[in-house]
Amino acid sequence: MSLPKEFALFLLNLLRWLCLLLPLAVVVGSSCALFLWMLEWVTQYRFVHPAILYGLPFAGVAVALSYYWWGGRAGGGNNLIIDEIHRPSEGVPLRMAPLVFIGTVVSHLFGASVGREGTAVQMGGSLASSVARWFRLDDRSTSILLTAGVASGLGAVYGTPITGAVFGLEVLTLGALDYSALLPVAVTSIVADWTCHQWGIHHAVYPVTFRGLAAPGQVPFHVDAVLWVKVAIAAVAFGFASRAFAEGVYRLGPVIRKICPTPWLQPAIGGVVTILLVWLLGTRDYLGLGVVAPEAGGASIVNFFSTTHYDWSWLLKLLFTVLALATGYKGGEVTPLFFVGAGLGNALAPVLGVPGDLLAGVGMVAVFGGAVNTPLACTVMGVELFGGTNIVYYATGCFIAYLCSGHTGIYLSQKVGVPKIWRSGFVPGVPLRRTREGLWTED
Structure with missing residues (x-):
């Protein structure tokens, strides 16, 4: 032609x-x-x-x-x-x-x-x-x-x-x-x-003030080796949190169906247990999206980027969300994953000696990346949400969390083109719903 x-x-x-x-x-x-x-x-x-x-x-x-x-x-x-x-x-x-x-x-x-x-x-x-x-x-x-x-x-x-x-x-x-x-x-x-x-829609702003730039007179490579290793250690925890979230939904779902075989009644169980959890904990912080808290100083994604530390909020949000999804409530998983990741980063920051806002940002995109198996997209998300200065840390968190989350995820219709750990005799195209059960063939 x-x-x-x-x-x-x-x-x-x-x-x-x-x-x-x-x-x-x-x-x-x-x-x-x-x-x-x-x-x-x-x-x-x-x-x-x-x-x-x-x-x-x-x-x-x-x-x-x-x-x-x-x-x-x-x-x-x-x-x-x-x-x-x-x-x-x-x-x-x-x-x-x-x-x-x-x-x-x-x-x-x-x-x-x-x-x-x-x-x-x-x-x-x-x-x-x-x-x-x-x-x-x-x-x-x-x-x-x-x-x-x-x-x-x-x-x-x-x-x-x-x-x-x-x-x-x-x-x-x-x-x-x-x-x-x-x-x-x-x-x-x-x-x-x-x-x-x-249409006049504005999105939440997550303030990462940490800027890992080289000091005047130093080599302009802004990654601090010690900080990089600490972020990598935290990323392992982010990967495990991704796996716990996905597996929690898939394992609790059958239990709910066994207790209540009628599909349209199952949300009633989740609703009642959610109310009981709110009574027990005395807080409404874990309801809804969790981007902002209903009361000042409460656990929320935005507040995880502050200097206040919230030790177990990530785990409680994981519990509330797994319960809601397993019992059939409609919505999505990603914003709760943001909460879990940012909250876990906030909790780990003082333990590892890492700036809290940086680790909250890394955790936010890394837990999402591990749960949906999209490390590249979530690295880009870190840049779009927080700026590109700390891209090495965002990439490190997403890549390691992706590997550590294993062959599971919130979308079981995904197919495996290349396994996270190579297996001899692997044939591309196996659905994730089979690999998470250890089955590596399509039939």
């Missing part, structure tokens, strides 16, 4: 993709803006009216009933979207978007300890799948569009568009990236984030 014809074909293909991606990005970004505004409103309402917590069991049952009656395949959540990206088949139902939107807002209004990333990803994935069906795209184009939907949802909901793009590619297969989808995924994530900001 001659160069002019090849260039013309490229331009036509680019125009085709832009016509698909730009409207999708605007819709996803606008949906995320509305979702974030609603979360802010219901969170403030819950802070002012704490007694609403007593309605949590009933709210959980109501949401579960809506999925039981109308959800169908939408109940597959993020794992369904990843399965559809790997092998497009029936598609992701459009009703997933309103169901998870309403379900998450209700969960946060009444105090369930869940996140928001799952909602954004599912909204983006379901909208993208609908576009693919409307335009009768082939399997390859459908996979790219679904990946773009996932990326745009995560990028917009956290204000981290480049993280969203890398996450969309990296979350599909451990140890393998398909760069052919990089440009459309990046464009969609960036436009979705821009759209979200145009």
Whole structure:
């Protein structure tokens, strides 16, 4: 093919993709803006009216009933979207978007300890799948569009568009990236984030004041060897926390189902136990997102970056969130993972002699990276959230946590392209749901 014809074909293909991606990005970004505004409103309402917590069991049952009656395949959540990206088949139902939107807002209004990333990803994935069906795209184009939907949802909901793009590619297969989808995924994530900001949405600011720059006259390599080793030691703990979070959900779920075989009644158990835990602990700090505390000085992600130390808050948040997710409350896992990671970093900082804000930042992205098996995306997230000065520490935390979390994660539809520890006879493409059980073949 001659160069002019090849260039013309490229331009036509680019125009085709832009016509698909730009409207999708605007819709996803606008949906995320509305979702974030609603979360802010219901969170403030819950802070002012704490007694609403007593309605949590009933709210959980109501949401579960809506999925039981109308959800169908939408109940597959993020794992369904990843399965559809790997092998497009029936598609992701459009009703997933309103169901998870309403379900998450209700969960946060009444105090369930869940996140928001799952909602954004599912909204983006379901909208993208609908576009693919409307335009009768082939399997390859459908996979790219679904990946773009996932990326745009995560990028917009956290204000981290480049993280969203890398996450969309990296979350599909451990140890393998398909760069052919990089440009459309990046464009969609960036436009979705821009759209979200145009609606006046502002994201939380996490103040990392530590700057590991070389002193005047020294070699301009800002990594302190001792501090680097200490961060690496903490990263092992971050990896184990990632594994404990993921395994906690998967191990508690069957116990709940055995106690209560009726799916739509299971959230009532989580709601009642959550209320009992709040009574026992005498605090509401572990309800909802946990970005800010309901009372000054309480445990929260933002406060973990201060000079106040919170020894066991990370573990309590892990307990609240595992309980909520295992009993069927809708939302996501990532913001609670931020809380667990930042809280664990805050707790370890005085023990290791590391600046608290630095280790809180490393823990925040590292526990997320270990739980979703996306060390590169989470390193980029550290830069987008905190600035690039300490990137070596963020990368160290994410890479080590990824290895130490083992072959598990919160998305069991991920496939293993390259195992974290090489195994002879390994065949790429085994789902994570099998490898976490020690099964390394697809059948």
